Structures are given as structure tokens and as C-alpha cells.
Amino acid sequence: xxxxxxxxxxxxxxxxxxxxxxxxxxxxxxxxxxxxxxxxxxxxxxxxxxxxxxxxxxxxxxxxxxxxxxxxxxxxxxxxxxxxxxxxxxxxxxxxxxxxxxxxxxxxxxxxxxxxxxxxxxxxxxxxxxxxxxxxxxxxxxxxxxxxxxxxxxxxxxxxxxxxxxxxxxxxxxxxxxxxxxxxxxxxxxxxxxxxxxxxxxxxxxxxxxxxxxxxxxxxxxxxxxxxxxxxxxxxxxxxxxxxxxxxxxxxxxxxxxxxxxxxxxxxxxxxxxxxxxxxxxxxxxxxxxxxxxxxx
Numbered sequence: 001x002x003x004x005x006x007x008x009x010x011x012x013x014x015x016x017x018x019x020x021x022x023x024x025x026x027x028x029x030x031x032x033x034x035x036x037x038x039x040x041x042x043x044x045x046x047x048x049x050x051x052x053x054x055x056x057x058x059x060x061x062x063x064x065x066x067x068x069x070x071x072x073x074x075x076x077x078x079x080x081x082x083x084x085x086x087x088x089x090x091x092x093x094x095x096x097x098x099x100x101x102x103x104x105x106x107x108x109x110x111x112x113x114x115x116x117x118x119x120x121x122x123x124x125x126x127x128x129x130x131x132x133x134x135x136x137x138x139x140x141x142x143x144x145x146x147x148x149x150x151x152x153x154x155x156x157x158x159x160x161x162x163x164x165x166x167x168x169x170x171x172x173x174x175x176x177x178x179x180x181x182x183x184x185x186x187x188x189x190x191x192x193x194x195x196x197x198x199x200x201x202x203x204x205x206x207x208x209x210x211x212x213x214x215x216x217x218x219x220x221x222x223x224x225x226x227x228x229x230x231x232x233x234x235x236x237x238x239x240x241x242x243x244x245x246x247x248x249x250x251x252x253x254x255x256x257x258x259x260x261x262x263x264x265x266x267x268x269x270x271x272x273x274x275x276x277x278x279x280x281x282x283x284x285x286x287x288x289x290x291x292x293x294x295x296x297x
Contacts, residue, residue, distance in 0.1 A: 002244065004240070004242075004243065004245050005245060005253070005292050006241075007238065007240045008237070008238060008241035008242070008245050008250050008253045008254075009253055009256065010234070011233075011235070011237040011238035011241065011254075012234075012238075012253050012255070012256035012260070013256055013257075013260045014229060014230065014233055014234035014237070014260070015234050015254065015256075015257040015260070016256075016257050016258070016259070016260025016264055017226070017229040017230040017234075017260075017264065018230045018257070018261075019257075019261040019264075019265075020264040021039075021226040021229070021230055022035055023265075024226075024268070025226070028215075030215075031206060031207050031208055031209065031210035031211065032078075032079070032083065032207065032208045032209075033199070033208065033209060033210070034210060034211055034212070036075075036078045036079070036192055037189065037192050037193070037196070037211065038223050039223055039226050039227050039230070040185055040188050040189045040192060041189055042220075042223055042227035042231075043227040043231035043232050043235075044182075044185040044186050044189050046228070046232050047181055047182040047185060047186075047232065048182065048186070050182070051178070054178075056176075057176055057178045057182060058179070059182070063173075063175065063179075063183065066169075066183075067183035067186070067187045069166070070163075070166045070167075070183065070187060071185075071186070071188040071189075071190060071191050072191050073159055073162045073166060074163055074185075074187075074188040074191075075188045075191035075192050075195060076159045076191075077156060077159035077160050077163055078188075079192075079195065080153070080155045080156035080159060081152075081153065081156040081160075083149075083208065084097075084149040084152035084153035097150070097153035097154050097156065097157045098153060098157045098160060099129075099255060099257075099258060100129070101157050101161045101164070102125050102128060102129075102251040102252045102254075103129075104158050104160075104162075104251075105161040105164050105165060105247055105248050105250075105251030106121055106125060106248040106251065108161055108162065108165045108247075109168070109246065109247040109248040109251075110248075113169065113246075115246045115247060115248050117248070120290055120291065121248055121252070121291060123290060124252050124287040124290040124291045125287070127283050127284075127286055127287040127290070128252055128283065128284050128287035130283055131279075131283030131284040132258065133280070134276045134277070134279050134280030134283065135258055135259070135262060135276065135280035135281060135284070137276055161251065164247050164250055164254070167180065167184075167238065167242045167247070167250075168242045168245075168247035170183075171242040171243035171244070172243075174243075177236050177239035177240040177242075177243065178236060180239040181232070181235045181239055185231065185235075196211060238250070249291045249292070252287055252291050253292070255284050255287065256288065258284075259281040259285075262277055262281070
């Protein structure tokens with residue numbers, strides 16, 4: 001297996017810390033914007049330090065507009081996925097709509113990046129979606145009581161797909177993966193700060209818009225670990241892999257995230273790993289094998 005696939009696989013596994021870490025901070029009483037802004041801020045600081053030591057990783061002027069759009073897409077992706085939950089949409093529905101991302105990535109990849117849609121890609125997507133349905137037990141959920149939440153989750157899947165596409169485009173443009181990560185996070189932070197007061201006009205839900213530094217100082221250590229495991233390491237690996245791996249294939253590989261998140265939830269929150277999770281996880285791994293094996297051939 002080519003090393004670029006290993007990078008994307010490792011990133012997909014590490015991205016599972018986003019859900020587990022998010023739940024950890026929610027349990028501590030942090031809001032959506034606090035979790036997003038504080039973690040993105042620390043990730044930006046870490047990458048800024050690297051860029052300061054290695055000026056060659058700085059963003060070129062001609063790429064500023066690209067990263068402005070990239071950051072907006074990433075910021076909207078964070079807000080929509082957490083926002084959908086705040087409107088009472090069942091977790092299973094939110095996750096299913098978010099993880100429909102490979103379908104959109106394959107579609108966008110065909111028209112934006114000129115990537116081929118093969119029979120094996122379609123087969124892998126179908127197998128992966130079935131796996132996601134099994135993992136999430138989509139048939140055993142609460143009643144849907146918020147169309148707004150459904151729309152937000154649906155948009156979250158599209159924004160997640162566009163994030164993958166733009167990451168791949170950065171790789172095609174020969175941007176260094178550190179530059180890509182730095183640019184994405186710096187502009188994501190900028191957009192989150194801009195979108196926060198706008199969100200206040202839309203909702204007064206404290207679990208979403210609260211933004212305060214009134215918490216124990218040692219919580220910053222938790223945010224630092226979260227920034228490293230869910231931000232710095234997986235993003236750099238993912239962008240490095242996207243220099244060679246097609247966006248549509250990377251999108252399917254990223255479905256390792258819910259499998260990883262489920263395993264972490266077992267160890268951190270004592271959530272059971274049932275037979276449907278094992279079977280669904282196996283199908284997701286099978287979908288990964290199909291697309292990676294096809295590409296290697």
C-alpha cells in the first residue's frame with residue numbers, strides 16, 4: 001500500500017477523536033462555539049509556530065482567496081454538524097447525513113477535479129453507507145421533530161465533502177501539507193469569530209453561542225490534547241495523503257471515523273460495542289479495501 005493511503009487511513013482513525021472529544025467537552029459544559037474556537041485557536045497557534053520557524057510554509061498571496069473559501073467551508077461544516085444536534089435532531093440522523101459525504105465527494109470530484117466515477121467506487125460507497133446505517137442503528141431512533149436540524153445536517157455533509165475536495169485541490173496545486181493545514185485553520189478561526197455574533201442574532205441558545213474564559217485553567221491542557229489529536233496530526237496527515245489520493249477515495253476512507261469514534265466511546269464513556277457495530281464496521285473496512293485495492297492496481 002502506498003504511504004499516502006496510510007496517511008489518510010491514520011487521519012480517518014484520528015478524526016474519531018472529534019466526536020469523542022466533543023462529547024467530553026459538552027459534558028464539561030462547553031458550548032459549540034467554545035469547543036470550535038478554542039480548539040481551532042490552539043491548532044492555529046501550534047501551526048503558526050511551525051510556519052514561523054520555516055518561512056517556506058507561509059501562504060503565498062495568490063492563495064489567500066483559496067484559503068479564505070477553504071476556511072469558510074470548514075467553519076460552516078463545524079457549525080452545521082453541531083447546530084443540527086442543538087435543534088434536537090437525533091444523533092443517528094445527523095451522523096448519517098454527515099457521512100453521506102462520499103456520495104457528494106464522488107459527485108463533486110467528477111466535475112471539479114475530473115476524477116472518474118468507477119463501478120468499484122459506487123460499490124464501495126453503497127457498502128460503506130450500509131455499514132454506517134448498521135453502526136448507527138438508524139432504524140432505532142427517536143422521532144424527528146426539527147426540519148431545521150435535518151437541513152443543517154444535510155448541509156453539513158455537503159460542506160464536509162467540499163472540505164475534502166478543496167484539500168485535494170490544494171494537493172494538486174503542490175501546496176505543502178503544512179501550508180494547507182495552517183491556511184485552513186487560520187481562516188477557519190477568522191470565520192468562526194465573524195460568524196459568532198451573526199449566530200447570536202439567530203439563536204439565544206447558550207449551549208451554542210456561549211463564549212467565556214471563565215473555567216479552570218487546567219482545562220486548557222484538555223483543549224491542547226484535543227487540538228493535537230483531532231486537529232494538528234490528522235489534518236497534516238490527511239492533506240499529505242491528498243497530494244496523491246483522489247478526493248473520492250479519501251472520502252470513503254474517512255468513513256473510518258465513526259468506527260474509531262465508537263471504539264473510543266467504549267473506552268471513554270463505557271458505551272457498548274454491539275453486533276451491529278461490528279458488522280457495520282467490517283463493511284466500512286471492506287469498502288476501504290475495495291477502493292484502495294482498485295487504485296493500487
